[in-house]
Amino acid sequence: MSDAPQPDKVKCYRAGTLSYTTFGLVQVFVWMLWGDFCFTLMEALIPSLVPLSLKMHNATNTQIGLLVGSIPAAINFILNPIISTSSDRTRSRWGRRRPYLLFTSPFVALFLILVGWGPEIGAWLADGLFRERFPVESVVIGVIAVFAVGFQLFNMFVASVFYYIFADVVPQQFIGRFMALFRVVGTAASFVFAQFAIPHARLHMGLIFTVIALIYLVSFTLMSIEVKEGEYPPPEPSPGLLHQFRSYFRECFSISFFRWMFFGAALNNASMVCRNMFNLLFATESLGLTLKQYGHVVAVNSLIAFLLFFPIGCLVDRFHPLRMYILGGVLIIAANVFGFYFAADYASFYITMVLIGLTYVVQTASGLPMLVALYPHDRYGQFSSAGAMVSSVLLILANAGGGKFIDLFGYRYIFVWDFAFTLLATCSMLVVYRKWRKNGNRAPEVPAG
Numbered sequence: 001m002s003d004a005p006q007p008d009k010v011k012c013y014r015a016g017t018l019s020y021t022t023f024g025l026v027q028v029f030v031w032m033l034w035g036d037f038c039f040t041l042m043e044a045l046i047p048s049l050v051p052l053s054l055k056m057h058n059a060t061n062t063q064i065g066l067l068v069g070s071i072p073a074a075i076n077f078i079l080n081p082i083i084s085t086s087s088d089r090t091r092s093r094w095g096r097r098r099p100y101l102l103f104t105s106p107f108v109a110l111f112l113i114l115v116g117w118g119p120e121i122g123a124w125l126a127d128g129l130f131r132e133r134f135p136v137e138s139v140v141i142g143v144i145a146v147f148a149v150g151f152q153l154f155n156m157f158v159a160s161v162f163y164y165i166f167a168d169v170v171p172q173q174f175i176g177r178f179m180a181l182f183r184v185v186g187t188a189a190s191f192v193f194a195q196f197a198i199p200h201a202r203l204h205m206g207l208i209f210t211v212i213a214l215i216y217l218v219s220f221t222l223m224s225i226e227v228k229e230g231e232y233p234p235p236e237p238s239p240g241l242l243h244q245f246r247s248y249f250r251e252c253f254s255i256s257f258f259r260w261m262f263f264g265a266a267l268n269n270a271s272m273v274c275r276n277m278f279n280l281l282f283a284t285e286s287l288g289l290t291l292k293q294y295g296h297v298v299a300v301n302s303l304i305a306f307l308l309f310f311p312i313g314c315l316v317d318r319f320h321p322l323r324m325y326i327l328g329g330v331l332i333i334a335a336n337v338f339g340f341y342f343a344a345d346y347a348s349f350y351i352t353m354v355l356i357g358l359t360y361v362v363q364t365a366s367g368l369p370m371l372v373a374l375y376p377h378d379r380y381g382q383f384s385s386a387g388a389m390v391s392s393v394l395l396i397l398a399n400a401g402g403g404k405f406i407d408l409f410g411y412r413y414i415f416v417w418d419f420a421f422t423l424l425a426t427c428s429m430l431v432v433y434r435k436w437r438k439n440g441n442r443a444p445e446v447p448a449g
Contacts, residue, residue: 013171017230020171028169028227029178033185035223039162040189042216043155045112045209046072047276048193049201050148053119055281056202057137057144062403067145068277069399072152077392079153081248081385083160088235095229097165102224104157109217111151116209118144158220168229179368180313187306194298198280199291252386257435257444261374264428266391268329268363270398271421274406274414275356277399282411287349297350301357308358312365320441321370322433328363329426333419335359340415374436374443 013020020028051064059067083100090096114121122140134142170178197208253259283289283297316324339352375383402417409416436443 013174015169015171015230016232018169018228025171025174029181031223031226032166032169032178033181035162035220035227036182037185037189038216038219039158040186041193041212042108042112043159044190044193044197045212046115046148046151048198048280049205049208050115050144051277052201052280053144053205054141057119057140059141060403061278061406062400063141064277065273065399065401065403065406067148069273069402070396071149073392073395073399075149075152075156077389077396079156080160080388080392083157084164084385087161087164091232091234095168096232097161097168098224098227098229100157100161101165101220104154105217105220105224107154108151108158109213111147111154112213112216113206113210114147115144115151116213117206118147120206165227165229169227180310183309183313183365184306187302187309191299191302191306194295194302198295198298201291248382248386251446252383255444255446257432257439258375258383258386258446260428260431260435262387262390264425264432265367265371265387266394267421267425267428269391270394271332271418271425273395273398273402274417277402278406278411278414282414283349286411287343287345289346289349293346297353300350301353304354304357305361305364308361309365312361313369316366316369321366321373322429322436324366325363325370326426326429326433328359328366329422329429331359331362332356332422333426336415336419336422340412340419343412343415376443376446 011022013022013025047068050068054064054067087096087100090099092099094102119140122143123136125143126134126136126139166178166182197212201208253262280291280294283294284291289297312324335352335355335358338355343349343352371384371387398421405417406413
């Protein structure tokens with residue numbers, strides 16, 4: 001027998017049929033996190049800059065709410081369950097998730113570019129095809145609306161499936177650390193967008209959309225090629241459509257614990273509607289900030305979140321995500337009271353946004369872990385899509401209603417909107433918490449269909 005030292009056995013990590021060395025696992029993390037960075041940049045374009053573009057062409061806040069919020073929520077309500085279920089049952093040499101990402105990303109990028117150049121395209125059409133038939137501003141708004149809806153239709157495939165691939169390719173023992181890094185990277189992308197895109201939006205809207213769309217397309221395509229999926233067992237035989245429909249709704253909505261949870265999460269999503277659409281306009285039109293000042297405030301918020309996500313994530317693990325989610329709601333309510341009364345200039349707006357940013361980090365860090373902890377593990381996608389459906393219904397109403405609300409009362413009332421919906425959401429989650437405690441600190445069992 002040789003006395004020479006034997007080489008150490010290479011350590012492997014498994015996710016389904018996939019097997020990784022340490023270096024291979026790092027590669028997967030790098031590709032997925034880079035994909036998320038570019039995806040976050042891309043997803044920031046519509047809610048952040050389209051309201052500004054529409055406002056520059058005299059769109060009403062109600063029109064902005066419908067286009068930026070209600071229509072995407074309606075598309076999500078219709079397509080999300082269909083795409084999610086179809087993705088679960090897809091079997092191909094590319095896997096079950098990657099085909100949706102690969103084949104729809106080019107159309108996502110195309111429609112983003114068209115949205116960015118919508119004002120120029122609309123003006124050209126108004127001067128030619130629609131000469132003297134419609135006002136130029138109406139044509140521009142219509143063109144942006146058509147391109148934005150096209151983007152939402154194709155992006156629904158990407159947005160629905162992207163978050164499911166994590167569970168398929170990341171080993172279970174690393175999923176918590178991956179999601180913490182995922183939040184950090186997304187926050188870094190928000191910082192870059194706020195610091196380098198928002199300040200130049202008025203003068204270079206089309207260029208910003210084009211550059212980010214192309215970065216997204218190249219990076220997301222490479223990620224979808226490099227991140228391999230494993231093999232999956234054949235899908236279960238599909239029962240009749242009516243039986244699937246009945247089982248889906250019986251399982252998801254027959255237990256009050258989950259109904260309250262869906263409702264509470266939906267109310268929290270609706271609470272952010274007015275701030276997402278009109279915060280920039282509140283800062284620039286009501287308080288007189290420049291786009292550069294506003295971008296700096298958002299960038300600082302992103303930097304703070306970047307630094308806090310991981311330590312708050314540790315607190316989420318220590319005290320349970322449901323408790324931290326409720327705590328976040330209470331802090332958001334207090335921050336909105338402060339903002340309504342004290343945000344009056346650049347300095348006070350700066351302080352207000354930092355306070356609100358800090359409070360939202362708590363809920364953002366605890367939101368997804370709460371769903372993972374409380375939804376049935378064997379039907380996680382099903383319950384996620386059910387929650388998304390409830391949120392979509394509320395968002396359809398909230399986005400249109402939020403625009404009208406701001407038309408009536410003014411931009412400062414974004415704080416009132418957030419306060420009221422977060423208060424209702426926190427009360428709903430307290431009902432969930434009481435039921436959770438009564439059931440021995442766990443969610444109730446869900447019998448199969």
